[in-house]
Amino acid sequence: MSQTDRERAAELGEVAVTVAEAAAAHVRTRRPELFGVAGEGGTHEQSDAVATKSTPTDPVTLADTETEELIRTLLRSHRPDDEILGEEEGGSVSVPSGVRWVIDPIDGTVNFMYGIPAYAVSVAAQIDGRSVAGAVVDVARQITYAATLGGGAFRHGPGESPHRLRCNDIDQVEMALVATGFGYDAQRRRAQGQLVAQMLPRVRDLRRIGAAALDLCMVASGAVDAHIEHGLSPWDWAAGGLIAAEAGATVILPPPDSRSADGHPTIAVAGGVAEDFLGLLDEIGARVCLTAE
Numbered sequence: 001m002s003q004t005d006r007e008r009a010a011e012l013g014e015v016a017v018t019v020a021e022a023a024a025a026h027v028r029t030r031r032p033e034l035f036g037v038a039g040e041g042g043t044h045e046q047s048d049a050v051a052t053k054s055t056p057t058d059p060v061t062l063a064d065t066e067t068e069e070l071i072r073t074l075l076r077s078h079r080p081d082d083e084i085l086g087e088e089e090g091g092s093v094s095v096p097s098g099v100r101w102v103i104d105p106i107d108g109t110v111n112f113m114y115g116i117p118a119y120a121v122s123v124a125a126q127i128d129g130r131s132v133a134g135a136v137v138d139v140a141r142q143i144t145y146a147a148t149l150g151g152g153a154f155r156h157g158p159g160e161s162p163h164r165l166r167c168n169d170i171d172q173v174e175m176a177l178v179a180t181g182f183g184y185d186a187q188r189r190r191a192q193g194q195l196v197a198q199m200l201p202r203v204r205d206l207r208r209i210g211a212a213a214l215d216l217c218m219v220a221s222g223a224v225d226a227h228i229e230h231g232l233s234p235w236d237w238a239a240g241g242l243i244a245a246e247a248g249a250t251v252i253l254p255p256p257d258s259r260s261a262d263g264h265p266t267i268a269v270a271g272g273v274a275e276d277f278l279g280l281l282d283e284i285g286a287r288v289c290l291t292a293e
Contacts, residue, residue: 001150005132009148012099012125013133016239017146019074020123023067024137027106027121030063035113050113054260055184059109064088067105071123075101082125087235095129095256102126102238106139108211117141122213124238129256134239136213145217145243153220153246165247167270168222173277176225176270179207179215183231185292188263192230198284212266216240219268220247226269226277230290231260241268250274252287263289 001009034049049062068088075084082099085091091100101123106112108119117140124134132149145165147153154162170176180196182189200206207224209215213236215227220243227244237253245251248271254264265287269277281287 006148006150009125009132009151013135013146013148013151015075015078016123016125016133016135017144019071019078020121020135020137021144022074023071023105023121023123024139024142026070027063027067027112027119027139028142030066031112031115034061034063035115037115059113060088061106061109061113063112064106064109067121068103071103071105071121075103075123085234087233093257093259095126097128100126100129102131102234104213104235107136107213107236108209111210112139116210118209118211118214120211120213120217122235122239124242126238126256131238131242134242136217136239136243138214138217145220145240147220147239147243147246149242149246151246153243155217155221165220165243166222167219167244167248167272168225169272170225170270171272173273173280174203176203176273176277177205177207178203179209179218179224179227181208181210181212181215181229183260183290183292185231188231188290188292191290195284195286199280199286202280212236213240216244216266216268219244219249219270222270225273226267228265228267228281228286230265231263231292232266233260234258237266241266244268250278252278261292263291265289 084101086103104122112119121137135146145155153165156162218224249268252267
């Protein structure tokens with residue numbers, strides 16, 4: 001990258017962090033207002049704050065739509081000429097020539113509804129379909145993960161200085177802790193379950209956190225060693241994929257104009273086991289697309 005490109009990525013990275021952290025503060029405030037205190041139960045699905053999207057188990061909350069509008073407003077104030085693609089309000093499928101912001105107001109909406117403290121705000125800047133800056137904020141823990149292309153990946157919490165992220169130094173795939181996730185379509189879930197059944201005896205264990213952006217950041221931080229999930233959309237991986245790659249992971253992403261229904265795998269794995277893990281995925285047929293019904 002040229003010095004100019006690095007400076008541009010750094011500028012976009014500052015915007016990504018500023019906007020993502022402001023959005024996360026809003027989400028943090030709205031959760032108890034909409035659903036009460038976490039852990040006290042409640043009728044989440046019957047709440048006036050919840051609607052559904054692709055299936056009855058695919059929810060969107062009032063906080064999702066509010067937060068996306070907030071992010072769009074903030075981005076327009078910083079970067080009025082850039083395009084925006086968001087999970088809730090959409091945007092062009094085609095990739096523009098120039099800067100496009102790819103945003104997920106709440107990644108892990110089901111966790112958010114139930115009060116499970118694993119949901120995030122994700123904001124990424126792409127140029128010609130490639131992520132050059134991104135931030136993912138773990139809302140409940142108030143931890144910000146951020147990266148710029150060629151500039152490394154970092155995390156910080158309240159009052160902390162950013163520190164650089166590096167994947168785990170691991171060289172045995174059978175010792176790898178693997179994060180994964182499942183789609184909302186029944187046919188895809190069935191296929192994903194079959195793949196998991198083949199993978200589980202070959203690795204240390206599996207984790208299903210319920211927020212792909214956080215899974216990718218966990219690869220970057222060493223909280224897990226690998227992540228694979230089929231059927232993610234750009235807002236799920238645009239920031240987290242860059243953060244994992246800048247922390248040293250081998251990352252394989254869907255095309256920038258893809259969507260969940262296409263079923264492409266998103267893969268991030270610590271470099272020391274990348275070859276063996278990808279070989280395992282090939283052996284069980286996990287690197288093919290799993291399309292929805």
